[in-house]
Amino acid sequence: MNDLMTFSKINIEPAERSKIHEIDFNNLVFGRKFSDHMFVMEYEHGEWNEPVIKPYGPIEVTPALNTLHYGQAIFEGMKAFYVDENTINIFRPDVHHERLNNSARRMDIPETDYDIFITALEELMKLDHQFVPKQFGTSLYIRPFIFASDDLLAARSSTKFSYYIITSPVGTYYSEGFAPVSLTTTDEYVRAVSGGTGEAKTAGNYAASFLPAKKAVQDGYTQVLWLDATEHKYIEEVGTMNIHFLIGDTLVTPELTGSILPGVTRRSVTALAVEWGYNVEERRISIDEVFKASENGELKEVFGSGTAAVISPVGLIHHKGSTINIGTGKIGDFAKRLFDEITGIQYGKLEDPYGWIHSVEI
Numbered sequence: 001m002n003d004l005m006t007f008s009k010i011n012i013e014p015a016e017r018s019k020i021h022e023i024d025f026n027n028l029v030f031g032r033k034f035s036d037h038m039f040v041m042e043y044e045h046g047e048w049n050e051p052v053i054k055p056y057g058p059i060e061v062t063p064a065l066n067t068l069h070y071g072q073a074i075f076e077g078m079k080a081f082y083v084d085e086n087t088i089n090i091f092r093p094d095v096h097h098e099r100l101n102n103s104a105r106r107m108d109i110p111e112t113d114y115d116i117f118i119t120a121l122e123e124l125m126k127l128d129h130q131f132v133p134k135q136f137g138t139s140l141y142i143r144p145f146i147f148a149s150d151d152l153l154a155a156r157s158s159t160k161f162s163y164y165i166i167t168s169p170v171g172t173y174y175s176e177g178f179a180p181v182s183l184t185t186t187d188e189y190v191r192a193v194s195g196g197t198g199e200a201k202t203a204g205n206y207a208a209s210f211l212p213a214k215k216a217v218q219d220g221y222t223q224v225l226w227l228d229a230t231e232h233k234y235i236e237e238v239g240t241m242n243i244h245f246l247i248g249d250t251l252v253t254p255e256l257t258g259s260i261l262p263g264v265t266r267r268s269v270t271a272l273a274v275e276w277g278y279n280v281e282e283r284r285i286s287i288d289e290v291f292k293a294s295e296n297g298e299l300k301e302v303f304g305s306g307t308a309a310v311i312s313p314v315g316l317i318h319h320k321g322s323t324i325n326i327g328t329g330k331i332g333d334f335a336k337r338l339f340d341e342i343t344g345i346q347y348g349k350l351e352d353p354y355g356w357i358h359s360v361e362i
């Protein structure tokens, strides 16, 4: 790795007035309200400059900003959890940072240093600990992102980048809460192709999915279940989460083919299933196989996994005019066990034998 510099301390400009009174902790809408501070670091002349934590607020950009035109931008989605008045737990920051750097490499964005990342997160947690909601099911969503900041219309990699971390108190991602969501495939659009940017967490992947997602909602479904771009046959992911199928006693998860985002919760789900003695298969799984398993009564559960979505049961899948209903309209036992274990570890109620938690003393 080139261009990395380590800073032992981050300069902090504290906010003069807190916005904590603007937060309605009983009605948290995903990503609507933000904490008092944000982390900022700029890249210029081939190196990252001094980082700073300052009051959250608007940023001034020029109309020729590279990102606005060409989308050379990446992000992460992570969460921190209230444990007690002295402790906040951040879930798997090392793995999220590793993925941020993987996305950076694919998008020709300079990599960043883990020491700065974790120090920034610790400082933000200490400064803005009041924004970490206390109720079970809520958390502080952490959004690190890096975008090209050259002020130039040439269509090529930027030479300047801006790196931010903002945080937002959140409740559940889907309006369904913990109730099963419904998915539909589409043969009109694809999300990503192997060799493209599907496995990077980059802005354009999401922008490209908005129209199909809007159409899915108009048709009465929560989200699109993406199939592979070549054969329109194999299941990939849901765009806002990865997907898993419990067929008999086997947990089948679409394998990472280059066009699927390697989810951190996805990784936690498969690790737990192995630990619990399930057969775990990461392989290609076709939509036909899922429909057949449903017909044969072997399809026990379908659920999504993601930082925002946590574990999200799927109650219905629509494909080419046919629909299958999964389970009883409630979360299945296996998905519930995963949800309980993962959230138990996150909120510090269960032991963390896997080293997934980074605790911050506040």
Ligand code: COI
Pocket: 076, 077, 078, 206, 239, 240, 241, 306, 307, 308, 309
């Ligand atoms: C996440 O799960 O953190 C995501 O990034 C999904 C979505 C909110 C874009």
